[in-house]
Amino acid sequence: MRTPLIILLTAAxxxxxxxxxEALISRRGADFAVAEGVYTHTPYHPDGRPFDRPxxxxxxxxxxxIYSSDTAEFPHSDVRLRELVPGVYAAQxxxxxxxxxxxxxxxxxxxxxxxxxxCSDLSxxxxxxxxxxxxxxxxxxxxxxWDVLSAVLQTYLAEHDGAPRLDGxxxxxx
Numbered sequence: 001m002r003t004p005l006i007i008l009l010t011a012a013x014x015x016x017x018x019x020x021x022e023a024l025i026s027r028r029g030a031d032f033a034v035a036e037g038v039y040t041h042t043p044y045h046p047d048g049r050p051f052d053r054p055x056x057x058x059x060x061x062x063x064x065x066i067y068s069s070d071t072a073e074f075p076h077s078d079v080r081l082r083e084l085v086p087g088v089y090a091a092q093x094x095x096x097x098x099x100x101x102x103x104x105x106x107x108x109x110x111x112x113x114x115x116x117x118x119c120s121d122l123s124x125x126x127x128x129x130x131x132x133x134x135x136x137x138x139x140x141x142x143x144x145x146w147d148v149l150s151a152v153l154q155t156y157l158a159e160h161d162g163a164p165r166l167d168g169x170x171x172x173x174x
Contacts, residue, residue: 017118019098033106043168110172
């Protein structure tokens with residue numbers, strides 16, 4: 001049961017709705033706000049309820065310019081972060097053919113939460129302003145420059161009052 005659940009969670013991240021053909025968060029632009037250590041991962045249901053227990057526990061480490069873990073089935077392996085505003089980061093993950101982007105919040109107590117934004121949840125006016133109308137296909141939008149991605153994600157946050165629903169949480173284990 002655990003392996004299919006992890007695959008489903010990874011597929012949800014890989015189904016990200018903002019993507020690029022090339023990396024938009026470069027090695028030099030990467031930020032490392034998540035402290036290395038042991039964490040539990042609890043995903044959230046689409047209705048905003050957390051799962052009844054963590055689905056993964058392991059050590060998260062920084063390897064070069066990405067986060068990874070030697071613990072099997074780490075759902076967010078090879079993620080690279082870049083700060084958008086204090087405490088809020090764009091997250092980049094390589095999929096088979098694209099780079100996918102999400103939002104990550106890092107709190108002073110070590111808690112890390114994330115949200116997989118959907119281009120279809122961005123207002124029509126914002127999609128038009130950022131010239132994403134023609135780029136949108138099946139709710140996903142291709143973005144090819146960091147400055148546009150940064151602006152789009154900040155607009156997305158503003159349109160969701162800075163607090164879109166959570167898709168999961170990493171809690172440090174003491």
